Amino acid sequence: MxxxxxxxxxxxxxxxxxxxxxxxxxxxxxxxxxxxxxxxxxxxxxxxxxxxxxxxxxxxxxxxxxxxxxxxxxxxxxxxxxxxxxxxxxxxxxxxxxxxxxxxxxxxxxxxxxxxxxxxxxxxxxxxxxxxxxxxxxxxxxxxxxxxxxxxxxxxxxxxxxxxxxxxxxxxxxxxxxxxxxxxxxxxxxxxxxxxxxxxxxxxxxxxxxxxxxxxxxxxxxxxxxxxxxxxxxxxxxxxxxxxxxxxxxxxxxxxxxxxxxxxxxxxxxxxxxxxxxxxxxxxxYRSDYLTLWLKKGWEKKSESDLSGSDQVAAEEPMVIPENPVELMKLLRNTSRSELEQELVFRNPAYVAAEAKLRKSFSDNVLNQEAVFKNWKFGLQEKQAGFNDDIQILHSTAIALQEDIKALESIMS
Ligand SMILES: Nc1nc2c(ncn2[C@@H]2O[C@H](COP(=O)(O)OP(=O)(O)OP(=O)(O)O)[C@@H](O)[C@H]2O)c(=O)[nH]1
Ligand SMILES: [Mg+2]
Known part of the structure; x- marks a missing residue:
């Protein structure tokens, strides 16, 4: 109509x-x-x-x-x-x-x-x-x-x-x-x-x-x-x-x-x-996409609880959608609506872009700090080499002085 x-x-x-x-x-x-x-x-x-x-x-x-x-x-x-x-x-x-x-x-x-x-x-x-x-x-x-x-x-x-x-x-x-x-x-x-x-x-x-x-x-x-x-x-x-x-x-x-x-x-x-x-x-x-996400979350939680307490390492099990409506509802109930809403935040492009920006600035920071550390280490190594040379010179001077002392002592005796 x-x-x-x-x-x-x-x-x-x-x-x-x-x-x-x-x-x-x-x-x-x-x-x-x-x-x-x-x-x-x-x-x-x-x-x-x-x-x-x-x-x-x-x-x-x-x-x-x-x-x-x-x-x-x-x-x-x-x-x-x-x-x-x-x-x-x-x-x-x-x-x-x-x-x-x-x-x-x-x-x-x-x-x-x-x-x-x-x-x-x-x-x-x-x-x-x-x-x-x-x-x-x-x-x-x-x-x-x-x-x-x-x-x-x-x-x-x-x-x-x-x-x-x-x-x-x-x-x-x-x-x-x-x-x-x-x-x-x-x-x-x-x-x-x-x-x-x-x-x-x-x-x-x-x-x-x-x-x-x-x-x-x-x-x-x-x-x-x-x-x-x-x-x-x-x-x-x-x-x-x-x-x-x-x-x-x-x-x-x-x-x-x-x-x-x-x-x-x-x-x-x-x-x-x-x-x-x-x-x-x-x-x-939208509904099919949303329900798939909901079931996926429910499936992940079910797999986690099945494995908890056992020594098994959590494996990536392929999702099986139950045909029995009661089982299906149970799977959906594993996830609360607020948990699902949280999951949806990750679909917000502004959030994704902000997260990517944060990740990039974090890795840039790490790289910068690594470069600073490398320079610092290199500087220390150079200083250490300089000290080693100084020690070597002082050591040679001490030996020469000891020999001079020995020579003086022999003259005095
Ligand atoms: N010349 C002209 N002006 C218009 C027309 N429609 C609206 N205006 C004027 O445009 C101005 C903004 O109109 P709004 O209806 O507030 O525009 P809006 O898109 O709702 O603006 P926001 O709420 O700020 O997004 C007002 O001064 C209206 O009088 C039009 O068809 N022609
Ligand atoms: Mg308006």
Whole structure:
């Protein structure tokens, strides 16, 4: 069944931020979660208001006194319940802090990857529980990745971030602030974007293509957007949403100005189910990887406890996955969730890079100290040789003096 919310979203019962009432949260309905990611100041937070055509975020926390959006500093979840023809869709927008502002921006995208994986992990853990009737599904179905169109094309940071994100989620690239670029600049950027994703094998909504649905949506990416919840009256008397300039209005919903309508159709229209279904493929890949890690940890602990107390040296036993579900559960229970979380720290690229750096600086230090020690030893050996020569000279002088004494004594006697 295809749920169509495309008519308009004003049919919604809305509520926002993290304050969801218990009553509404317990209502059943499909879940759809979108993460907004990208560098700072590109209009991620503003896009939520544009999408829902409401001043949903008219809260002190989100806006400065002059009305400009505040820079997002933590991951915020904004929820809205969409109702149409008796169908309920619980739409969640996850707004993330923009990145790229620091001197060293390496791995600055990792908190978003971690967030996506945490939702998969939480769902996978719930699935291993005996009662699965009330699973809380916070899995992310799409990531809107905001890009800044520059003459240089896609930045290295965006390439790196998108390469990682596309492996875990339906990646939907968005070109921010389309009103600031001419038609030809935008076309040039889109062309450069396509060449870059081919060159770096960045796959957009990978599993959506495999299911062979709506591939023209993929062709249209990246979508250019203009954000605004404001309304202005054009010279012809028609009131439109857009940004007003001295020369006219950059319209949100005019396809000549930007691709907002296409993007909204993708997110709130006929493709929502395809995005939900294709997320299952991403989830299955993560789940299989996660359970293998969990079993591996359990197996290692079982091997350790089997060998403890015996004189046997621990051997690298190949893992055998029990077919009996009770045995399988026992193996999983060998490892607690917190132990597993610790294991996952080792997958954090920032941690891996920091560890490699530390190891290198440690081995460099050892090499330096060895060189210092060698020099010191060489210096000592040289000094010792010098002392030996001095001793030899003193010894010869003593012998000569003794002979002189002997000669004097013989004269005196
Ligand atoms: N010209 C133009 N300005 C925009 C557009 N969308 C947002 N802005 C402005 O860009 C600035 C940043 O917008 P935000 O929505 O806070 O951007 P953000 O990506 O959430 O920023 P961080 O939270 O810092 O990552 C604000 O001053 C917005 O008014 C747009 O489509 N066109
Ligand atoms: Mg923001």
């Amino acid at each position: 295809r749920i169509n919310f495309s008519s308009h979203i004003h049919c919604c019962v809305s509520y926002h931020t993290n304050h969801i009432s218990e009553r509404k949260a317990s209502k059943k309905g499909a879940q759809f979660t979108v993460v907004l990611a990208g560098q700072s100041g590109l209009g991620k937070t503003s896009f939520i208001n544009t999408l829902f055509d409401e001043d949903l975020l008219q809260l002190k926390d989100y806006y400065e006194e002059n009305g400009a959006p505040r820079s997002t500093t933590k991951i915020n979840s904004h929820k809205i319940e969409l109702v149409e023809d008796g169908h309920v869709l619980n739409f969640t927008c996850i707004d993330t802090p923009g990145f790229g502002d620091y001197e060293n921006n390496k791995f600055c995208w990792f908190p978003i990857v971690r967030y996506i994986e945490e939702q998969f992990r939480s769902y996978a853990c719930q699935e291993t529980q005996p009662d699965r009737s009330n699973l809380i599904d916070t899995r992310v179905h799409a990531c809107l990745y905001f890009l800044v169109p520059t003459a240089k094309g896609v930045s290295a940071l965006d390439v790196e971030a998108m390469k990682e994100l596309c492996k875990r989620v339906n990646l939907i690239p968005v070109v921010a602030k389309a009103d600031a670029y001419t038609r030809s600049e935008m076309q040039e950027f889109k062309k450069a974007f396509k060449e870059t994703i081919d060159a770096y094998d960045i796959r957009l909504c990978d599993w959506l293509i495999k299911e062979d649905v709506n591939s023209d949506f993929i062709e249209d990416m990246p979508y250019s957007v203009i954000n605004s919840a404001g309304r202005f009256t054009r010279a012809d008397g028609v009131t439109v949403r857009g940004r007003e300039y001295v020369w006219g209005i950059a319209e949100v919903e005019d396809s000549d100005h930007c691709d907002y309508l296409k993007l909204r159709e993708l997110l709130l229209g006929t493709n929502i189910l395809d995005l939900i279904v294709s997320t299952e493929a991403h989830y299955e890949m």
